[in-house]
Amino acid sequence: MIPAVTDACETQPILAVSGVEKTFTMHLQGGQRLPVLHELAFEVHAGECVALGGASGAGKSSVLKMAYGNYAVNRGSIAVRGPGGVVDIAAAGPRQVLAARRHTVGYVSQFLHCVPRVAALQIVAEPLLERGVPAAEARDRAAELLTRLAIPERLWALPPATFSGGEQQRVNVARGFVTELPLLLLDEPTASLDVRNREVVTGLIHDKRARGTAILGIFHDAEVREAVADRVVQVEAFAAATGADVAHAAAGRTGAAGTTGAAA
Amino acid sequence: MNDAQPLLQVSGAGHAYGDRSASRWGCRDVDLDLWPGEVLAVVGESGSGKTTLLGTLSQRLSLTEGSVRYQLADGTMADLSELSEAAVRRLWRTEWGFVHQNPADGLRMHVSAGGNVGEPLMATGWRHYGRIRAAAAEWLQRVEIPVDRIDDAPVTFSGGMRQRLQIARNLVISPRLVFMDEPTSGLDVSVQARLLDLIRSLVAELGLAMIIVTHDLGVARLISHRTLVMKDGRVIESGLTDRVLDDPQAAYTQLLVSSILQG
Amino acid sequence: MSTNLGGYNLGYLDEQTKRMIRRALLKAVAIPGFQVPFASREVPMPRGWGTGGVQVTASIIGQDDVLKVIDQGADDTTNAVSIRSFFAAVAGVRTTTRTEEASIIQTRHRIPETSLAEGQTIVYQVPGPEPLRFLEPRETETRRMHALADYGLMYVKLYEDIARYGHIATTYDYPVMVNGRYLMAPSPIPSFDNPKMHRSPALQLFGAGREKRIYAVPPYTDVESLGFEDHPFEPQRFAQPCAICGSAGVYLDEVITDDAGGSMFVCSDTDHCERAAPDPAGSVLTGDGADTEVNA
Numbered sequence: 065m066i067p068a069v070t071d072a073c074e075t076q077p078i079l080a081v082s083g084v085e086k087t088f089t090m091h092l093q094g095g096q097r098l099p100v101l102h103e104l105a106f107e108v109h110a111g112e113c114v115a116l117g118g119a120s121g122a123g124k125s126s127v128l129k130m131a132y133g134n135y136a137v138n139r140g141s142i143a144v145r146g147p148g149g150v151v152d153i154a155a156a157g158p159r160q161v162l163a164a165r166r167h168t169v170g171y172v173s174q175f176l177h178c179v180p181r182v183a184a185l186q187i188v189a190e191p192l193l194e195r196g197v198p199a200a201e202a203r204d205r206a207a208e209l210l211t212r213l214a215i216p217e218r219l220w221a222l223p224p225a226t227f228s229g230g231e232q233q234r235v236n237v238a239r240g241f242v243t244e245l246p247l248l249l250l251d252e253p254t255a256s257l258d259v260r261n262r263e264v265v266t267g268l269i270h271d272k273r274a275r276g277t278a279i280l281g282i283f284h285d286a287e288v289r290e291a292v293a294d295r296v297v298q299v300e301a302f303a304a305a306t307g308a309d310v311a312h313a314a315a316g317r318t319g320a321a322g323t324t325g326a327a328a
Numbered sequence: 329m330n331d332a333q334p335l336l337q338v339s340g341a342g343h344a345y346g347d348r349s350a351s352r353w354g355c356r357d358v359d360l361d362l363w364p365g366e367v368l369a370v371v372g373e374s375g376s377g378k379t380t381l382l383g384t385l386s387q388r389l390s391l392t393e394g395s396v397r398y399q400l401a402d403g404t405m406a407d408l409s410e411l412s413e414a415a416v417r418r419l420w421r422t423e424w425g426f427v428h429q430n431p432a433d434g435l436r437m438h439v440s441a442g443g444n445v446g447e448p449l450m451a452t453g454w455r456h457y458g459r460i461r462a463a464a465a466e467w468l469q470r471v472e473i474p475v476d477r478i479d480d481a482p483v484t485f486s487g488g489m490r491q492r493l494q495i496a497r498n499l500v501i502s503p504r505l506v507f508m509d510e511p512t513s514g515l516d517v518s519v520q521a522r523l524l525d526l527i528r529s530l531v532a533e534l535g536l537a538m539i540i541v542t543h544d545l546g547v548a549r550l551i552s553h554r555t556l557v558m559k560d561g562r563v564i565e566s567g568l569t570d571r572v573l574d575d576p577q578a579a580y581t582q583l584l585v586s587s588i589l590q591g
Numbered sequence: 592m593s594t595n596l597g598g599y600n601l602g603y604l605d606e607q608t609k610r611m612i613r614r615a616l617l618k619a620v621a622i623p624g625f626q627v628p629f630a631s632r633e634v635p636m637p638r639g640w641g642t643g644g645v646q647v648t649a650s651i652i653g654q655d656d657v658l659k660v661i662d663q664g665a666d667d668t669t670n671a672v673s674i675r676s677f678f679a680a681v682a683g684v685r686t687t688t689r690t691e692e693a694s695i696i697q698t699r700h701r702i703p704e705t706s707l708a709e710g711q712t713i714v715y716q717v718p719g720p721e722p723l724r725f726l727e728p729r730e731t732e733t734r735r736m737h738a739l740a741d742y743g744l745m746y747v748k749l750y751e752d753i754a755r756y757g758h759i760a761t762t763y764d765y766p767v768m769v770n771g772r773y774l775m776a777p778s779p780i781p782s783f784d785n786p787k788m789h790r791s792p793a794l795q796l797f798g799a800g801r802e803k804r805i806y807a808v809p810p811y812t813d814v815e816s817l818g819f820e821d822h823p824f825e826p827q828r829f830a831q832p833c834a835i836c837g838s839a840g841v842y843l844d845e846v847i848t849d850d851a852g853g854s855m856f857v858c859s860d861t862d863h864c865e866r867a868a869p870d871p872a873g874s875v876l877t878g879d880g881a882d883t884e885v886n887a
Contacts, residue, residue, distance in 0.1 A: 089577070090582070091578075091579030091582045091583070092579075092582055092583065092586060095579075129574070129575070133568060133571060134568075134570050134571055134574055134575065135571065135574065135575040136567075136571060136575050136577060158553065158554050158567055158568045158571075159363065159366075161568055162553060162568070179525070179528070179550065180521040180522075180524075180525055181521065181522065181525050182525070194532070413735075413739075414738075414739050417739055417741065421741075421743075436747070439747060439751060440751060440754055440755075442750070442754060443747050443750050443751050443754065446747070446750055447743050447744065447746075447747045448743070450743040450746035450747060450750065451741065451742075451743025451744075452743075455746070455819055455820050456819060456820040456821050457750060457753055457819040457820075457821050457822050458821050460750065460819075461750075461754070478754075479754050479755070
C-alpha cells in the first residue's frame, strides 16, 4: 500500500502542491478580502519529512488544512497519491475527500477534538476499527501507542475531556499515528509536551519515515524540527502581496480561533 | 445494491405552501445526493426551510417542483412521486425511519416500551411473541434504556429516554435511510451529548444513511459528514461539515458560525 | 306491494331500502370481512338494541323463511322475544326456537351450540364493527390500514396483553382474519364461539346499525383467530358441565340463585339445554319451542 522507498527523488511525490492560492473573504467585516498565499508550490515524497516554516500568521496551518480538505482552495491543485491513484483535494467533492482521508491522508491537529463520553483507548482504536481491523488487534495497537506516549493505563478507560492539555495532545498523536497511511499531516504535534514526550514523538516520526510515510508538519520547537525534518518550506516565500495575517482572517470569518474537528 | 448510484438523488426539489399563484416557497431548488453510510446535516435558523425540505424528502409534503429518486433494495432508482401510496407505506415499514423532534409524535405513549419497539416487527410479519420481546429487549439495551422498563409505557419516561426509545423503534427494522428532525432540542445538554453519541455509534455500526435537520452547528459537527446550510428556503452553502464550519465561504454561513456561543 | 300492519311494507323496510341493503350485502359477501358502509335506516327500536341486525334480517327475509332470534344464547329474553314478534307481525313468517329448523337466525352475541347447516343464514348484531378502533381512533387511518393490510397494531394489542397478564386477555369480540385478507370484529361473541365461524356451511352476515356498516363471511370461508406462534389462540374452556342438562363443552352462563350469592352454571344456549336436559318437564326454563307464533 505504501510505495517502497528506494530514492525519494526518483519516485512520484505523495503530495504535490502547485499554484495554490488562498484568500479569506470576511463577510462579517464588510466583505474584506485577505489574500494569504499566492502560487504556493512544493512536493513531499515517500519517506520524506517536510517542515513548514514561517512566522505565526503566515498561513502554515492553512496549508495543512487545505491538504486535508478542511479549508477551501481558491486556485491551484493539491495532488495526493494514494492506493487508488491521485486525487486533487482542491477540486475533489466531499465523498472523494472523505475517501482520501480514509485511505491516504492522516491529520494530527493542534488540539484534540473531544467526542464526548468515548474512552481514550477507544478514540485511538477508532481509526483502525473504521478500516475494518478486528477489535482486539485495534485495541492492542492503540494500547501500544498509548504506552509509548506514557499515558498511564488507568486513564485508558476514561474520556480525555478531563485530561491535562499534554495528555490530550498525546492521545491526539496516538490517534493520528495508529494507522498506516501514505501521507501524514502534523500540526504542532509536540506543542504541549515535555522533553521526554517530545523525544517519544520524534521517535514515532522517525519510525513512520522509515516505513515510507510522507510527512508534512509544523514544528514550532527548533530542536524537534532539526531532528525530524529533511527540509523546510518557507511559507512566507509564497505570501500574497498584502501579507495578511491568517489568525485575523480566521477571526473575521468564524468569530473564533478556528478549531478543527473532522466528523468521524 | 447499486454502488454507482446514490441512495437518494434530489434535483431541483421545492415545496410551495398554498396554490402556485399566491404561494410561498418553503424550500426551493434543492439538489443533493445521499449515499449509504453518509450523514447529511441540514442547518439553518427558523424559517430557513430545513424542516420543509425534510418533510418534502420524506414524502410528508408534496413535491411542487423537481424530483426525488430513491434506490430500492433491488438497485433500481424509483421516482418517489410515482410510487403508489401502498409502496411508500411499505418503504416506511421496512426501509425508512423518521425520528421526530417531540418523541410523543413518534411513539405510542400508552403502549409499553417493548410494544413500541416490537410494533415495526409485528407490522412486517413477526408472529413469535418470545422473539419479538427478545429483539425489543436487545434494542432497549443498545439505546441504554434499562431492560426492566420493557413493560413500562413511555408516559413514565423522561424526555431523553423517550427519545432513545423513539430511536430504537425506528432502527429495529434496520432501515437504510433515517430522517431526523431536531432530535436533541428540548433535552438537557448532558442528555443531548449522550444521545448524539448513541446516534453516532449506531450510524457507524449499521451503515445507515441519515438526513438530520438541526439548528445546532455543534450537532452537525459531531455526527454529520456533510452539511447543507439553508436560508430563506434555499441552500446557500454545502460541503464537508468540517470545511463548512471551519472555512465558511458564504456570508450567512460565516454569520451562523460566528454566532456559536463560545464555552 | 302488500301491506301488513297498517301501511308498513313486508318486512317493515321499503323495497328501495331493501335493495340498498342487499347491494351492500352483495359487496360484503364478495369481499369477505370488508366493512361496507350503508345508509342505516330508522327502525322501531333505539340504536344499540340491534338495529343493524334487524335491517339485515328485514332485507333478506321472505314469507317462506323460519326465523329464530336469540340474545346471549337465550330465546326468551325481552329483546329476543320483541324482535321475534316484530318480524312475525311485519313479515308474516314462522318463528322457532329450534336452531336446526330456522332458515334465518338473528343473534346478539352468541353462536348456537347446534352446528349450522348449508342454506342457513346467521345475522349478527354488531355494536362496534372496527376491530382497530380502540387502538386507532381515526377513521381515516383505520380505513387506510385495512386497504393496505397494515395490521401490526392489532398484534401490538395482543402483545400488550401477554406482557401484562401472561396470556391474551380478550375473551369476546376476539379479532379474526377472514379469508387471509381482512381483519374483522366478529361482534361480542365469546372467543369460545370463534372456531364455529371457521368454514361454517352457513352464510354469516353482520349488521352495525349505529355505525352504519355491513360485512359478511360467505360459507366455507377461512376465519382464523389471531395469535402468536408461541401464544396461539385458545378458546375458553369450562371446567364443569351444565347444571341442568349435563352437557360438557358448551358455553355456560353463571346464574345467581339466591341472595347469599349462590350460583349455578347453565347452558347459555337455551334451545340446546332444553333438548339435552334429562327431564324436560323439570326444566327451569319456560317455553316449549313449538313452531307457532309466540305471544309476547
